[in-house]
Amino acid sequence: MRVSPWKGRCQPRLGRGCYRLHFGIAGEMKPVTLSECIIRCANWSTHQPILGSMPTDPGPVPPAKTAATRSRASRPRSGTYTVHDVARMAGVSSVTVSRYFNEPQKVSEALRTRLAQVIEQTGYVPNQVARILATNQGGVVGAVMQNVTSPTFADMVRGMMDVAERNDLQLLLANSHFSRDSEARALRTFAGWHPRALILTRGDHSPESDALLARLKVPIVEAWEVHAGRPFHQVGFSQQVVGRMLAEHFVGQGALRIRFVLNGAVEDGRATRRSEGYAQAMHDAGLVPDVWRARASDDVGAAREAMAALAAMPPGRRPRAVIFANDNMAITAILCAHSHGLAIPGDLAVAGFGDAPLAAVTTPSLTTVRPDPYAIGSRAMEIVVTSLHAGTASAGPQVQEIACDLVIRESSRVVR
């Protein structure tokens, strides 16, 4: 019989914090406004509160450390209750405890109530790590996001999480910051967890990553952008179609000069692909594509740059409509149009991408394309679940396109 060592721990009752305030002015200035002054409201401080003690709550029967049953020294233990502890307390064998969790109907009523009681007392929770090792089931799904910080990707994470939770899968997240190297590193880490599946948010991987993915015999889903001719499952929308839709929206209104504005962030190929769809649509309409890339890589800076450039052009040659790579840029453009002497949509019709919350609130409200990140995330995880159920003998990569809405508001009206 095995016993766990009892590790007591004192928990102090109070952590008393007092707030020392430092007021002062740091001269950080945004380019946007003349008067911006920053006051630091609290400095870093560490408090070591008085150490108290709580009733140690020894629980029902703190398992006592007996002399080693074998001559061999014992290994490091988790320090928590195990099936064996619970079994011993309930006077049954450990299999019965295991069965109680996995096939309750095979355990007699009497034992069930007895076990429930012991479990309640001890707060025993089965160890997933051991469970996964033993069953090779219900483990971990790794997902590499480009940028956890962006609301769009965050919604995708939520979608994946919700479905994963319902299917007893644990989501492991990694952030690639749009870099192939980071992605490769994340994939190596994930490989160690022997994930049941992987979800990726880009299609162009480093050679190392590709090799790893080829070896891993698990379902792999590329989510967010749909790409033809890839060996993995695909969920998302086509960036080209988005770019095309926006272009056609303006073409359909009779605009002749339509510009596509990118920010300086080169590694983000998604916006670039939207611009390709735009260019194609322009060609198809017999118009000249005009893709303009800002130097600034941040949205706000890039948009201001673009607007300044547009304002400097003679009205007769100035684009009549502008498609911004995303809503942040488009909203910035709307907000600063006045200061550049441009009227939106009068002088310049404008559209963005992403349907940010503020897009509906600006004056004029912003025409944009709304993807459905939550649907993409949840759908991706559903494909994972399906693939796992189907086994490795699945029919091959699926391509699922998620609908994307063109939300037409005021900013894109081309007058005359």
Add this chain to the structure above:
Amino acid sequence: MRVSPWKGRCQPRLGRGCYRLHFGIAGEMKPVTLSECIIRCANWSTHQPILGSMPTDPGPVPPAKTAATRSRASRPRSGTYTVHDVARMAGVSSVTVSRYFNEPQKVSEALRTRLAQVIEQTGYVPNQVARILATNQGGVVGAVMQNVTSPTFADMVRGMMDVAERNDLQLLLANSHFSRDSEARALRTFAGWHPRALILTRGDHSPESDALLARLKVPIVEAWEVHAGRPFHQVGFSQQVVGRMLAEHFVGQGALRIRFVLNGAVEDGRATRRSEGYAQAMHDAGLVPDVWRARASDDVGAAREAMAALAAMPPGRRPRAVIFANDNMAITAILCAHSHGLAIPGDLAVAGFGDAPLAAVTTPSLTTVRPDPYAIGSRAMEIVVTSLHAGTASAGPQVQEIACDLVIRESSRVVR
């Protein structure tokens, strides 16, 4: 000796997707604008591409399935290489392979190169799950976020991830959607992973959660908001101090009627706490607190409601300054002020919380308080790491306050 079964799998070469487009109008209207029309750009579609086959790449020596060494049926295997496979291929014992990874200096030069070769060929990666089970070390840290979708929390996630990665900890995330029940569920799930530590983003847990936390003998960090008198580590800033700062900013400018506007989301106690700090500051200044709660629980709706209410008041009794619970509300207020016949900051001085990217771009630019979510997240994880190194005999809960900046811009100027 153990051998793994060889599971071959055909990987199709092409997933050909074609984009069928459905154009049509769905009559969804936002209350904000009169003309908003939504066009669905692509409908759901699933393609089953042609199934091809890749060179099956049998690897160096596909481990052959021998007749069961024991009469017992074998358990489900992960299907990947194990230490034993690598050991056999290199003609050494499995311990040597293990040592190669954990104490390379104890393995002879010759064996090291031989092993490196086999590992390269097989792409063997040690199984973390088994490692954790055996060592009870270097496992998992669970973090319960309120809302992964919000940019603020997302930055915190990034901070935690970065530090976790550097310390060989895997971050497990859960989303509580501001609900205590979800938090409890997440904690139960985490408990099964036997996490090395937990990071939580709220201080008020359900009784069930509290019981679980008390039993778990791991470091627990409450991050985001600092609260005195709690039994866990605390990292973050004081919401009261934030509310107080904003109030004093207006009081210092001579404003007498200052209102604090909350949205209808009752479960989010953080904004409420900011309002408490505000109320205290008002009291201290001999002024009457005026906390106003909207019915709408979304930021945009709540802000429009608040502005309508303000516009309806006679100018002589109308608040001179308004502190909005967050920047989304404050920005919405700025954007719709004109339509309510109110000038900001002329009629109404305004401030928010959170320093959203757009806060610097609006006209007028928005005065706000900027927390540092990334610092909070990374600091929280650092406390975890420290606690783990220090062992359970640590000195007790730490309270670490993270600096928070008052960013003074144009919107908060109280004239006369």
Add this chain to the structure above:
DNA sequence: TTGTAGGCGTTATCAT
């Protein structure tokens, strides 16, 4: 219905 005996992939311990 309940219990016994391995084994999942790894590492700690002890022996060579």
Add this chain to the structure above:
DNA sequence: ATGATAACGCCTACAA
């Protein structure tokens, strides 16, 4: 420097 062995906590196959 290298290897044999048992153990981490759980679960499945089989026996009782």
